[in-house]
Amino acid sequence: MERFSRERKIYFFEEFILTDHHFPYLxxxxxxxxxxxxxxxxxxxxxxxxxxxxxxxxLVDELLELLGPKPPIxxxxTPMMFPLARHVDAAAVVYDCMDELANFRFASPMLADLERELLHxxxxxxxxxxxxxEAKRLLHDNIYPFPSSVDVCHFQSARKLCVTPPEQAQIxxxxxxxxxxxxERLDLELTAALARQRPEWSIVFIGPEAKIRTEDLPRAPNIHYLGQKDYLSLPAYFSGWDVALMPFARNDATRFISPTKTPEYLAAGLPVVSTPITDVVRQYGDMRGVYFASDAPSLVCACEEALQLEPKRGxxxxxxxxxxxxxxxxxxHRRMSRLVEDVVEPAVRVPLPPVARKTPRSSWRRRRFDYVIVGAGFAGAVLAERLANESGQRVLVCDRRPHIGGNAYDFYNESGILVHKYGPHIFHTNSEAIFDxxxxFTAWRPYEAANNAELKKAAEEHLSETKDQIKKLEQVFKSIGKTASGEKCDAIEGLIKEADGVMKEAEGTALDAGLLAACQAVEHYEIVRYGALREWAKDLGHDEAHKLLSEILDQEKATNNKLTNLAVTSINKTSTRSRAA
Structure with missing residues (x-):
């Protein structure tokens, strides 16, 4: 807001304070x-x-009367403030949703309804x-993510400070x-366990207590609560730390958080140990100096590893x-300001220099675009990003799917698990510029093809079993006096031939071939629909067919489980970091 105040008058209307006066006032x-x-x-x-x-x-009306007739932004x-100004004729309405407040302890039951009204x-x-x-993107057609920013210079001063505040110097x-x-967002039991297991480590908390009883806080000789500190003094306290902690609980209140402290700790030169909060993993999971732990033993190990890094240098x-x-x-501020200006009524716009605005913009209801890109896969997304950020163009990206990235799109679910919606994708490049x-925009995942003889053998055995299953399937149809569909049999034979060819050419990439064979076996299973056929045979009283289909289904499940376990074991044993996502 300080940056916005260089262009406009900013009045921050806070929550009310009770008074013994008989009239309200500001x-x-x-x-x-x-x-x-x-x-x-x-x-x-x-x-x-x-x-x-x-x-x-x-009081809101009195304030607006003091400010003059110009419609405000x-x-x-918080949606809880919306009833105070829903009647105001505004130049624009901005909803800056920093947290899922409805998930917080003691949240008002009216909050969800008020948010829907505010979004409208x-x-x-x-x-x-x-x-x-990702949780709200379908609720509004003009919504943008803004992860935590950081005043780098302010917090980097911690790397040079040599004197820590007196109350911390004695710790x-x-x-x-x-x-x-x-x-309630902190995992207090996890913090207490860390203090018990490493009594030689000092754990310092800086900040106010809210919605929690003081007697519920963990207490130990090596846990220290220093209270709330002024923003300007934080680098001095950080300068005396060796590791920064973010021991957040995994609950509704932390499901969507994007902690501002992550970049502030890093700017101060501190290694960070956090529970696996989704946005932290997404933005910093690939960075050396950021560690994750979900329980007490792994937290201790992560802290020990973090202590091996030299804080503030290296x-x-x-x-x-x-x-x-x-x-x-x-x-x-620059990006937000441009988005706000695009929706402000023209009469109250702040004039921007020519460099910042190449062409006049209408309000968002009549927006014009410099470029329209149809298709938000790799090519379309990269082109749109370059035009917008490098050339300052207004770009409209259209795609039938509600996301960018095409089939390479992935996301973290509510449990913090990375999900490849359309299957995993491998990316290879020798270009440093492309990789950088x-x-x-992405965290890279380690991958390396493995030459695993056991996996290759299992895959070959499974392919052989698949051929036998086709013969058994022919017996099934014969037992009920029917002829198997040629189309299905041709498809199965085609899959087998394809997998056979891959296996013969596998050589050093047996893992690839094995995984492919497993996928094809699943597809084969899907085509034949063993399970459905078995139930159909049972219902019609075809006992022999039911028996044969049960044998096939049991064999298929066992073999698929074996292949899956072997593939996972192979990946865990042989993966090394490489440029593949």
Whole structure:
């Protein structure tokens, strides 16, 4: 908001504060060094809920009257504020959805309904991370993800500071620290277990307590609660830490979070140990210096590994700094500002320099685009990104699917598991430029073809069994006086011939051939539909056919399980890091 205040007057309407005065009124507070003003409504403590609501609406109207006749831009961080201004004739309505507030403890039962109303009214929606974007992207046609940005220079000062605040200076090293709100989103039992298993480590918490009882916090000689600190002083505290912790619980309140502390810790030069929060894994999972753990033993191991890195210096920070260079608040403000300007009514637009706006834009209801790209696969998505970010063009991307990336699209589900919706894809390149470019948008997964004799043998045996199954299938049809469909048999024979050819050419890539054979066996199973045929034979009283189909089905299941287990074992044993996703 400080950056937006360079262009407009910014008034931050806060939650009401009760007063013993008999009339409601507004307090104005300035933020030092900025043009942002906090507006704090004071409401009589004797008023009912209905009186409070009416009083707050009146105070909003008084504020707007003071500001003049120009329609304001309404920027909402919570739907709970929407009833105070739903009647306002706004130049634009922005919904900045930073968290799934309905999942938080003590959330209002009205919140979900108010959010639906706000989404209907909003001209543009921002989300505080990719998980939240994926959860809400179908609820609005002008929605954009904005993961946490960072003031790099501010937090990088921690790498050079030599003196830590006195209250922290007396705490023994190593220090593993957490900074943020201490509430139901933290896994307190996990933190307590870490303290018990490593009493020689000091665990420091900085931040206020909220929606949690003080007596419920873990207590131990090596756990220290230092309270809330001023933003400007945080680098000084971080300078005395050895590892930064993010011990978030896996619950509804953390399902969509994208912690702002991740880039701040990294900017301070601290290795980070976190539970596997989806957005953190997605954005930083491939980065050295970021570790993940889901239980006490793995948390201890991850912290031990993190302590091996030298904090605030070392080659590992080179990649960190490159990543952080793409997460500046200035860049976030520039992108948000352009999106807001695109939806603001023309009469209240802030004039932008020619470089920033090449052509006039209409409101989002009548948006014009410089380019229309049909198809959001690799080629279309890359072309759109380059035109938008390198040339400043307005690009409309059309695809029949509700996502980009084509068949290579993947996503993290609610359990934090990476799902390849259309099957896994392998990417190969010898170009550093291409690899570096794509690394901005994806985390790479290790892959290497393996020459596994056991897997190859099992695949060959399965193919042989498949041929025998066809003969047995012919017996099934013969027993019921029918002729097998030539089309199905031809398809099965074709699959076998194809798999046979691959097996003969496999050589050093037996894993590829084995996996292919397993996939083809599944397809063969799907074509014949053993299970359906067996039930059909049972219902019609064809006992011999039912018996033969049961044998085939049992054999198919056992062999497929064997192939799957062998493939997984082979991958785990032989995979090495390479450029494949």
């Amino acid at each position: 307090e104005f507070h300035s933020f030092a060094g900025t043009a942002v003003k906090a507006v704090r409504p004071r409401i009589p403590d004797r008023w009912s809920e209905a009186q409070r609501q009416a009083g707050l609406v009146g 309404l920027w909402f961080y 009214r909003a001209d543009v929606v921002f989300t505080g991370g990719h998980s939240l974007y 023994p090293r190593p220090i593993l620290g957490f900074c943020g709100v201490i509430d 080659e590992w920070l080179n990649a960190v700094d490159e990543r952080l260079a793409t997460l500046s608040w200035d860049d976030t 470019y794509l690394s901005r």
